[in-house]
Amino acid sequence: LYKYAPHVYRKRGIYYFSRRIPADLRVHYKRPRIVLSLRTRSLKAATTRAATLAGKLDQDWLALRWKNQSDPFCQFLLDHTTKAQLASSAPSMSAAKDLYLKAKGDGRPKTFQQAADRAVAELVAMCRDKPIDTYSRIEANNLRDRLLERGLSKTSVRRTFSVLRAIVNFTTRELGLTDIRTFCSIYLGDGAELQEKKRKPIPLDVIRSVQRECHSLDDEARWLIALISDSGMRLSEAIGLIKSDLVLDGEYPYLTLQPHSWRSLKTASSVRIVPLVGEALWAAKRTAEANDGPFLFPKYCNEEQCKANSASAALNKWLSPRVPDGCVVHSFRHSMRDRLRATQCPADIIDRIGGWSVRGVGEIYGLGYPLMVLSQWMHSITTE
Numbered sequence: 001l002y003k004y005a006p007h008v009y010r011k012r013g014i015y016y017f018s019r020r021i022p023a024d025l026r027v028h029y030k031r032p033r034i035v036l037s038l039r040t041r042s043l044k045a046a047t048t049r050a051a052t053l054a055g056k057l058d059q060d061w062l063a064l065r066w067k068n069q070s071d072p073f074c075q076f077l078l079d080h081t082t083k084a085q086l087a088s089s090a091p092s093m094s095a096a097k098d099l100y101l102k103a104k105g106d107g108r109p110k111t112f113q114q115a116a117d118r119a120v121a122e123l124v125a126m127c128r129d130k131p132i133d134t135y136s137r138i139e140a141n142n143l144r145d146r147l148l149e150r151g152l153s154k155t156s157v158r159r160t161f162s163v164l165r166a167i168v169n170f171t172t173r174e175l176g177l178t179d180i181r182t183f184c185s186i187y188l189g190d191g192a193e194l195q196e197k198k199r200k201p202i203p204l205d206v207i208r209s210v211q212r213e214c215h216s217l218d219d220e221a222r223w224l225i226a227l228i229s230d231s232g233m234r235l236s237e238a239i240g241l242i243k244s245d246l247v248l249d250g251e252y253p254y255l256t257l258q259p260h261s262w263r264s265l266k267t268a269s270s271v272r273i274v275p276l277v278g279e280a281l282w283a284a285k286r287t288a289e290a291n292d293g294p295f296l297f298p299k300y301c302n303e304e305q306c307k308a309n310s311a312s313a314a315l316n317k318w319l320s321p322r323v324p325d326g327c328v329v330h331s332f333r334h335s336m337r338d339r340l341r342a343t344q345c346p347a348d349i350i351d352r353i354g355g356w357s358v359r360g361v362g363e364i365y366g367l368g369y370p371l372m373v374l375s376q377w378m379h380s381i382t383t384e
Helices: 023-028 043-068 083-087 093-104 110-127 137-149 154-175 204-217 220-229 235-239 278-290 308-322 331-342 347-354 371-383
Strands: 008-011 014-020 033-037 254-257 272-275
Touching: 008 043, 014 043, 023 043, 093 110, 093 154, 110 137, 110 154, 137 154, 204 220, 204 278, 204 308, 204 331, 220 235, 220 278, 220 308, 220 331, 235 308, 254 371, 272 347, 272 371, 331 347, 331 371, 347 371
Parallel strands: none
Antiparallel strands: 008 014, 014 033, 254 272
């Protein structure tokens, strides 16, 4: 290299630029040194071009160092605002959460807001409340590690990041921001480790045994279990029923599942008619007769709220010694699908009865199956 022309050397009469890459930035480059032809035989021209290239490299390296480490001037700011935060036009994470809940929270259960509040609180406690486009992948990974160290299951950690992704993705679409991938594809281990415990269906002989005990005890909690056991409803769906949802007179008794102000439904396909047969019909009649007010299960539901979580805890505590390990109240719903399959009930009718998503464009046409057809298939499970 020439003494008075830094980073310049000559080869076969042509001048070249050469500069070693600093050790702390070498991971960003394919090789440890940058070598470029200056395309000149003039030392004066080579010196000028080399100085320009060196200045450009210095700027690039400064930008990389700013990106790779925290801003050294951050400590002088009252709120520890970083350079990236000052330059960002994106809303803070808490503001994004408020926007998300305002737009998508109507009609959602209380747990929807609680999940968003909890996920954002975890992130803010660790990384502060910053613009959503200034969180780094390192911060996301640190949040993952912190949650796992506290003993949360990988399923719970995955759910936290799912909520954060939903908030960020919704906000970027609404405000026309560039896609933010910080909370996407967070590594939590092999797929096998993340398999949720599959709820087991309750065997038919156990269902019959539980139903006999429900008859014997004949109280509100047992009516609720009996109603679910022969209808396949979700627990929250059953708890939120009122008397006007029931039609008990007529050849084909049934109930109508529809959203109420105190209890929403999980999906659009959850709105449905459920024929009442077997122990579900007995339970519906008993609770309708026993209650003076409009609610079928006033212990767990009123005009202000639907206490599905407390009901689930109480019913599962009673049910646990009476069913196989791994079975819970929701397992009756799994069993219902198996029981209908065993009668060779068509899959689309099973979907209609259980409120599962229907398949195919053709399923959205028409009014669906008549009550008589649904009732006949439901009656088939009572003869098992």
